[in-house]
Amino acid sequence: MILRNLWRRKVRTALTLLGIAVGIAAIVTLVALSRGIVASYAQVTSRSDAHVLIQAVQGPGQAITLGTGFDEDLLHRMRKMPEVRSASGVIYTLAQMSDLPFFIVFGYEPDQDGIRHFKIVEGVTLSEHRTRRGGKPILLGKIAADSVKKKVGDTVRLEQTAFRIVGIYETGTAMEDAGGVISLRDAQILADMPHQVIFVGLRLHHPDR
Known part of the structure; x- marks a missing residue:
């Protein structure tokens, strides 16, 4: 049957x-x-040059995300600790960008230690950039730049905001080289995470102690 x-x-x-x-x-x-x-x-x-990496703990069973934000006041407090040589706050977020299905954006303070592993192959760094002509400054990864056929001086749009490419970088990590780097403040606005960071990287005066 x-x-x-x-x-x-x-x-x-x-x-x-x-x-x-x-x-x-x-x-x-x-x-x-x-x-x-x-x-x-x-x-x-794991590529961070920080001696200590601090991240908010996600609950068990939560979906994979780029991280959970916490108040950047913690970053400012850590900078005052005598053992800490420098503290770098970071945001990672996804944004819509024309011609790419998704685009990962890294937000760093332009002068902090954590941004130094983004090796500039064309143009200048965020800290060397001095003009806002044509949009907010962005560094574009080599993979991303090749994908969208953009060069230094061109403009890209993330969500509804125009960013001007001031530099092209390579790190050797595909996830970074397929993305872009903007200032921490611009990333907080883009991610709708005011006064928050996802990671804090600490460099210590005596890391072996």
């Missing part, structure tokens, strides 16, 4: 099996993608 019903409904059965197969393939693809994102994310955070 069961076989007879399956035979009579062979079209429905075939479609059901096809749907299951597509669902399984989609799950496998998403798992592989999420693992790739996690691996790239771990590589980015």
